[in-house]
Amino acid sequence: MTTQDDWIANLKAASGDLARSSTVTRVADLLRQQITDGHLVPGAALPEKLLSEAANVSRNTMREAFRLLAQEGLVVHEFNRGVFVRSLTLADVADVYRVRRILEGAGVRNAAEAGPEPVARVGAVVAEGERAAAEGRWADVGTADIRFHQAVAALCGSPRVDDMMRHLLAELRLVFHVMGSAERFHGPYLPRNRRLADLLAAGDLTTADQELRAYLYDAEAQLTAAYTAVEPA
Template sequence: MTSVDALASLGRARALVLRTTTAERVADAVREEVVEGRLRPGERLPEQAVCTALGVSRNTVREALSQLVAERVLVREANRGVFVAQPDRDAVRDVYRVRRLVEPAAVLSGEAWDAERVATVRAAVDEGRRAADTGDWAGVGSANQHFHRALVALAGSPRLDQQMALLLAEMRLVFHRVPDVREFFEPYLGRNDVICGLLEDGDRERAAREVTEYLAAAEAQLLAAYDPR
């Protein structure tokens, strides 16, 4: 079954898609539902339901879903349809391999580093704190996604921003494997705050080191959530 909330949220993206009427925009809308945790691993995504939600043609949706299959966000199963992907251990390792190259470098050497960009990082930290205060741990997860997106945005590269969107979609699917969402995300609220504080102080070198250590710890925790081989 497809999440009713996800389809309703896709419906709210209809105005954006209608302004462009492209498969890429449809793919962006569906991918964002994955990033925000509204589409979960293993959920079926019927073409007609997406057509209805976004008000676009079936051919456009089919093209968009094929793009997301190529990105490993979705999988196509013969005679069954299209489903949200369920990343395995190798996918976790590869995603973190890329993140360890990209995120610390954006923090250390990003050409778009300025007060406005750092304020976006702070906004994500504050968003996570507010969600935690209300016990909204799924919201904390979304805020964490926004935090890492803001770190990569320090590079000032639209291509890296686009690549990060793909990585965040895969990451959110991985996070669904965590048995206790609060236990996983709560310690990173403080670590996010530390990294942001270092950026605000202009200590980019130390902030980059913190990001590297952070990613290593998160990868180890996520791999532990999978059955050992």
């Protein structure tokens, strides 16, 4: 019975991907890729006619895709003016880190109630980052760093918090690409990730909470400094 249920569960999980067709979704995926990869710089205009013809879809379909991306905060829609790649102000960066301190802090303080598996996941992600660093795969170090913070927030055990973190980190990626070589930015934080994971595994949540706070304040300061150098406004 368990094996049979597993078949069903697997099918159910796969069916989500199958039914997920929808041209709008696919177009949105394409644009999202272009944006998060940094091929579309913040502030760039996205003319509907040009893009719809390039993607071989109708203008209306492209418009619906725009709505999806606007929902995710990757683009902004200005009435009668068009759609533009989102450009974060310094106030935005400060606010993102403010919310990150709240959500990741809540995750750390909830680590005991969250149980052992989510805590283990945090450690696993750090190990993955260390492995990538040892092998010089700097891009993977960056994604591991992002996944680390997602794993910390996931300690809240809340789907909505997971959603919010995904959005916040997507917004930050907009900033990362403005300053060159995003990889070098994540590297120095690996030891601190390790220390946090160890503190969590040991159950010393008070120290972990303080550590994380300082961590995020430092990261914000560094990012802000690098960002002001490029984006004066």
